[in-house]
Every structure is written in structure tokens, then in C-alpha cells.
Amino acid sequence: MKRLIIVEDDADILETMTIxxxxxxxxxxxxxxxxxxxxxTFDLPDLFIIDKQLNRFDNLNLCxxxxxQESTRHVPVIMVSAGTGIAQLAQDALADDALEKPFKMAxxxxxxxxxxx
Amino acid sequence: MVKxxxxxxxxxxxxxxxxxxxxxxxxxxxxxxxxxxxxxSLVSYWxxxxxxxxxxxxxxxxxxxxxxxxxxxxxxxxxxxxGAELLYGYTAEEAIGKPLTLVMLPKDVQDLIDKVxxxxxxxxxxxxxxxxxxKSGKTADLQIGLSPVRNSEGHVIGVSTVARDVTEAKxxxxxxxxxxxxxxxxxxxxxxxxRSYAELLEEHLKNSTDTTAFSMVQKLNTQVERMIELxxxxxDTTRLRGGEVPMNPESLELKALISDITESVQQISExxxxxxxxxxxxxxxxxxxxxxxxxxxxxANAVKYSPAGGKVIVSAKKKNQHAEISVQDFGVGIPxxxxxxxxxxxxxxxxxxxxxxxxxxxxLYITAQIVRQHGSEISVISEEGVGSTFSFLLPLDxxxxxxxx
Numbered sequence: 001m002k003r004l005i006i007v008e009d010d011a012d013i014l015e016t017m018t019i020x021x022x023x024x025x026x027x028x029x030x031x032x033x034x035x036x037x038x039x040x041t042f043d044l045p046d047l048f049i050i051d052k053q054l055n056r057f058d059n060l061n062l063c064x065x066x067x068x069q070e071s072t073r074h075v076p077v078i079m080v081s082a083g084t085g086i087a088q089l090a091q092d093a094l095a096d097d098a099l100e101k102p103f104k105m106a107x108x109x110x111x112x113x114x115x116x117x
Numbered sequence: 118m119v120k121x122x123x124x125x126x127x128x129x130x131x132x133x134x135x136x137x138x139x140x141x142x143x144x145x146x147x148x149x150x151x152x153x154x155x156x157x158s159l160v161s162y163w164x165x166x167x168x169x170x171x172x173x174x175x176x177x178x179x180x181x182x183x184x185x186x187x188x189x190x191x192x193x194x195x196x197x198x199x200g201a202e203l204l205y206g207y208t209a210e211e212a213i214g215k216p217l218t219l220v221m222l223p224k225d226v227q228d229l230i231d232k233v234x235x236x237x238x239x240x241x242x243x244x245x246x247x248x249x250x251x252k253s254g255k256t257a258d259l260q261i262g263l264s265p266v267r268n269s270e271g272h273v274i275g276v277s278t279v280a281r282d283v284t285e286a287k288x289x290x291x292x293x294x295x296x297x298x299x300x301x302x303x304x305x306x307x308x309x310x311x312r313s314y315a316e317l318l319e320e321h322l323k324n325s326t327d328t329t330a331f332s333m334v335q336k337l338n339t340q341v342e343r344m345i346e347l348x349x350x351x352x353d354t355t356r357l358r359g360g361e362v363p364m365n366p367e368s369l370e371l372k373a374l375i376s377d378i379t380e381s382v383q384q385i386s387e388x389x390x391x392x393x394x395x396x397x398x399x400x401x402x403x404x405x406x407x408x409x410x411x412x413x414x415x416x417a418n419a420v421k422y423s424p425a426g427g428k429v430i431v432s433a434k435k436k437n438q439h440a441e442i443s444v445q446d447f448g449v450g451i452p453x454x455x456x457x458x459x460x461x462x463x464x465x466x467x468x469x470x471x472x473x474x475x476x477x478x479x480x481l482y483i484t485a486q487i488v489r490q491h492g493s494e495i496s497v498i499s500e501e502g503v504g505s506t507f508s509f510l511l512p513l514d515x516x517x518x519x520x521x522x
Binding site for chain 1: 305309310317352356
């Protein structure tokens with residue numbers, strides 16, 4: 001079973017994403033903030049889904065760290081944001097893909113499947 | 118020359134004539150004063166003393182807050198009112214006899230030459246915005262209107278320029294845009310979870326025996342989609358205004374593009390038959406998402422404003438080196454005097470049929486902006502009760518090939 005980590009500070013969005021992706025057959029771990037990721041106290045997943053903006057902390061930096069450090073650089077990262085320019089920002093931060101809010105359930109499942117196939 | 122401090126007292130006698138006094142002394146009678154629309158120039162009709170016409174007009178010009186400057190056909194300043202002194206910082210004595218470029222940015226000079234030339238050749242110049250430079254070096258955004266100055270034979274001998282500082286108004290617009298951008302961005306977060314919960318609920322109820330609940334959640338989803346479209350529209354208007362929407366130009370075959378769009382719009386209404394009349398092999402270069410949005414808006418409007426149902430025609434036809442894309446409906450139409458206004462932001466035609474239709478007056482504004490981003494202009498022909506046709510031209514990318522065939 002593929003393992004996903006979602007970092008998202010909105011509890012309801014985290015809940016719905018978790019349900020959608022669990023229903024799709026993934027093992028999902030959710031975090032409200034980036035501290036566990038920054039400390040490295042997490043089990044390495046097959047994919048990260050990270051909300052761009054967490055309590056004023058810009059997670060594009062987190063993405064850049066994940067995509068450059070040896071232990072996680074091979075793990076795909078999808079950046080999620082309500083901002084319209086997320087595709088370009090995510091690309092600049094070395095993310096593998098980007099998803100704009102509000103996304104459809106099908107779009108979320110599709111983008112995850114694309115990077116885990 | 119302009120006489121400073123000239124002051125008239127006017128006695129209004131029912132419908133005129135107006136009695137004019139200067140410093141308490143009776144001077145003359147004025148029958149009427151106004152714009153002669155046919156000649157598009159200031160004219161006045163006096164019963165007496167022609168010299169006083171000039172004084173009277175000069176006094177009006179002096180009292181205006183707007184800057185009124187006239188130039189000759191070589192763009193040399195010939196008159197300069199108080200409003201101009203306030204706006205540009207130069208006195209009339211400093212400005213008269215100098216070229217108007219005194220208060221302009223070098224990059225705008227050619228544009229002025231072209232506009233003066235147009236007026237010389239009796240071509241009307243619509244109101245436009247430009248930047249002017251104050252004596253202090255500070256710049257201001259101005260809205261400028263140009264009109265011809267004629268001699269007694271009616272020949273154009275110069276141009277009058279009426280300018281108004283719109284810096285503050287533009288700042289207000291910008292603040293409004295920023296507010297809309299922030300508000301719609303903030304709305305996207307709750308909408309994300311509403312959409313997901315509603316979709317999960319719909320999936321959950323799909324196989325349930327509770328058909329009422331299932332149908333309700335389906336309606337909920339439809340409304341959520343509408344709300345998302347609305348938020349996107351609001352964001353698009355602020356971004357299009359700010360020129361922030363990046364263009365991704367690609368080759369597009371119009372017939373295929375129009376067929377795809379028609380299919381999705383047709384789903385909105387069973388009462389309407391959307392008919393495609395498209396020449397084959399018309400290739401244009403454009404942004405697929407933006408052009409689709411423009412044509413979708415036109416089609417959605419055509420459906421919306423022909424409430425009785427019926428035919429809507431969307432066409433793409435070769436017109437010399439261009440493709441003409443048009444959308445025609447046979448609906449309520451647009452009153453004559455409003456055809457220019459419908460492309461303005463938040464503008465909605467008032468009226469019984471129209472006030473029943475929903476909307477915030479952004480569809481046509483966005484469409485016009487998109488067409489403009491593609492280097493073209495949208496136009497409309499409409500008659501109340503008969504219908505409307507919106508159209509725009511795009512240059513054909515495969516013109517050489519079509520020409521050779």
C-alpha cells in the first residue's frame with residue numbers, strides 16, 4: 001500500500017483529502033504543520049502533498065528542502081494552494097506538480113495516481 | 118488673451134434669454150449657450166456683442182476644475198486655463214507658445230501626433246488615458262478628451278484637450294481590485310472543503326435508497342460549482358485588468374474549438390439549439406483557455422438573454438486574412454444607447470427580462486479584455502426585441518496556405 005503524507009493546516013480540508021485518498025486505497029498521514037517534517041521525525045512516504053501557505057509560513061521552502069536533501073529528494077512533492085500562480089511557484093520550488101484549490105475529488109485522485117504509478 | 122477674474126452675474130428669466138451683468142451693469146442678453154453636436158465644437162448664440170461671447174466662454178473655461186488646453190495643428194499651446202495651471206504647475210504665460218510635449222512623456226508624443234492627425238482628418242478620438250508630467254517632475258494619470266477647434270469656415274485649425282486627473286480614481290480602482298482579489302482568494306479555502314464534503318456525500322448517497330437526500334446533494338454540488346465559477350470570474354477580472362494573466366499561445370483550429378465549447382454550453386439549456394456554422398481549417402494563434410472562456414461567455418449570454426429559447430448561431434468564417442468569430446442570438450437585444458456600455462465592468466442592462474437574469478456584469482467585460490489581449494476588439498450589432506450579434510476578428514495563422522489552395 002502506497003503511503004502519503006499531507007501537510008495542511010485547515011482541519012476540514014485535511015480531513016476530506018484524507019478520506020478521499022484513503023478511499024482510493026492509500027495509507028495517509030496528516031500533519032497540521034511542518035515541524036515533524038523539518039525535524040525529520042516521520043516515516044518516509046511515497047508522496048508528499050503540501051499546502052503552500054501554513055500559518056504565514058511559506059512551504060515553498062519546505063518543498064525546496066525536501067527536493068534537495070539526500071533522504072527525500074526522490075519522493076514526489078505536490079504543492080497545493082488557493083493562489084492562482086501556484087503552478088509556476090511550485091515548479092520554481094522544484095515540486096513535481098501543483099494543484100489549485102478548490103480541486104475536484106477526481107483531480108486530487110488523478111494527480112496522486114500520476115506520481116505513484 | 119484670457120482676462121483674469123472676469124465675473125458675470127446671470128439672471129435666469131424662465132427659458133431665457135439670460136441677462137448678463139458685469140460689475141453690476143447690464144451688458145447683454147444671452148439666448149443659449151452650449152455644445153453644437155453637429156459641429157462638435159463650442160458655439161454660442163448671442164443677441165448682442167460678439168466680443169462678450171469670448172469673455173463669457175473664457176470665464177467658464179477659467180472656472181473649470183478640469184484642464185482645458187488648446188493647441189494648434191503643430192501641437193503648440195494656444196490657450197491654457199486655470200485648471201491647466203493647477204494640473205501641470207505652469208502658468209499660462211509659461212505654457213502658451215510652447216509645444217504640448219512640455220507636459221508629456223517622450224514615449225507618448227507619437228501617439229499625440231497620430232491623434233491630432235486623426236482629428237485634422239475629421240476622425241473622432243475617443244476618451245483615452247495617458248500620463249502627464251507636472252512642472253515639479255511628478256507624473257499624474259489623466260483621462261483626456263480631444264476635440265477639434267475650427268475657424269469661421271469650419272476648417273480644423275487646432276485641437277482642444279480637456280484633461281482630468283484620474284490618479285486618485287485609479288488608486289481607488291486598484292484598491293477595489295485588491296480587495297476583490299483577497300476576498301475571492303479567501304473564499305477558495307472554505308469552498309475547497311465544502312466541495313470535497315459535498316462530493317464525498319454524493320458518492321456516499323449514490324447507492325443509498327434515500328433518493329431525496331441524493332438529489333439534494335446533487336443540487337448542492339451544482340450550486341458549489343456555480344459559486345466556484347463566480348469566484349474564478351471575480352479573480353479573472355482583477356487579473357485581466359492588472360495584465361497578470363499570462364498568455365499561452367498555441368495553434369487552434371476554430372471549428373474543433375467551437376464544437377467543444379458548444380457541447381458544454383448546450384448542456385445549460387434544452388430550450389436552445391446552438392447551431393455551428395464554421396469553415397474548416399481555420400487556424401488562429403491564441404490562448405485556448407482564455408479564448409474558450411470568451412466564446413463560452415458569449416454563448417452563455419446568448420442563451421441567457423433569449424429566455425424564450427430558440428436558435429443561437431456560433432460561427433467562424435474566413436474574412437480576408439482573418440477569421441471572424443461571432444455569436445448571434447434572437448433574444449431580447451440591447452437598447453441602442455447602451456451598446457457601448459455593455460463591455461464596462463459591472464455594467465448590467467436594466468429592464469424586466471434582464472433584471473430577472475442573474476449575473477454581476479463581468480462576462481462581457483472579461484470577454485472584451487480577452488479579445489483585446491489577442492490584439493483584437495469585440496463589436497456588437499443589436500436591436501431590442503430582435504437579438505444581438507457579437508463578433509471579433511483574429512488573424513489567420515494559415516493564411517498563406519489557404520491563399521495558395
